[in-house]
Amino acid sequence: MFSGIVEGMGTVIAIQKERENVHLTLNCIFVNELKIDQSLSHNGVCLTVVNKTETTYTVTAIMETLLKTNLGLLNVGDKVNLERSMMINGRLDGHIVQGHVDQTAICTKVEESDGSWYFTFSYDFDIDKARQGYMTVEKGSVTVNGVSLTVVNSKDDSFQVAIIPYTYEHTNFHAFRVGTKINLEFDIIGKYLSRLASYK
DSSP states (O other), X not given: OBOSOOOEEEEEEEEEEXXXXXXXXXXXXXXXXXXXXXXXXXXXXXXXXXXXXXXXXXXXXXXXXXXXXXXXXXXXXXXXXXEEOOOTTSOOOSOOBOXXXXXXXXXXXXXXXXXXXXXXXXXXXXXXXXXXXXXXXXXXXXXXXXXXXXXXXXXXSEEEEEEOHHHHHHSGGGGOOTTOEEEXXXXXXXXXXXXXXXXX
């Protein structure tokens, strides 16, 4: 379980393919605090630490993960948003994030707004999935590459988020361009409420 408050960015050091799996080796500022078998959010994807050295750690993405996220597009040198799992006695500064990416979306517009930025994302809309909560709502929560954000200008197949300078500089939002593919996780509470409403 995560909160969507990114702790830092990791850098991809090595990528190794093994059959359908991909092993990603990264470094980060808290690598010495990580342990084998620990859960860690990578661009919003929950992955398990499977190997560790003094300066790097390795996680494995299986084919299901590669098909539904943007992790398969990573290259050596790319920056990845990282967050360790939430501590039960900590503050929930973002919202409840599972690290289970629902689908990808595409950045369709980047607008600078006198010190902040508006990013527009579009995604494949499916009415049946929307009835199950796979959608955004105005002022609701959404997770983009592991970052907990508030939705503005919600449409059936697109939404915007406003990014403050701190988030822009301390996450990989600063690398987003029109055409960038991002990982999208819809709000789990909205999913449960939508599912419950379907039983009426």
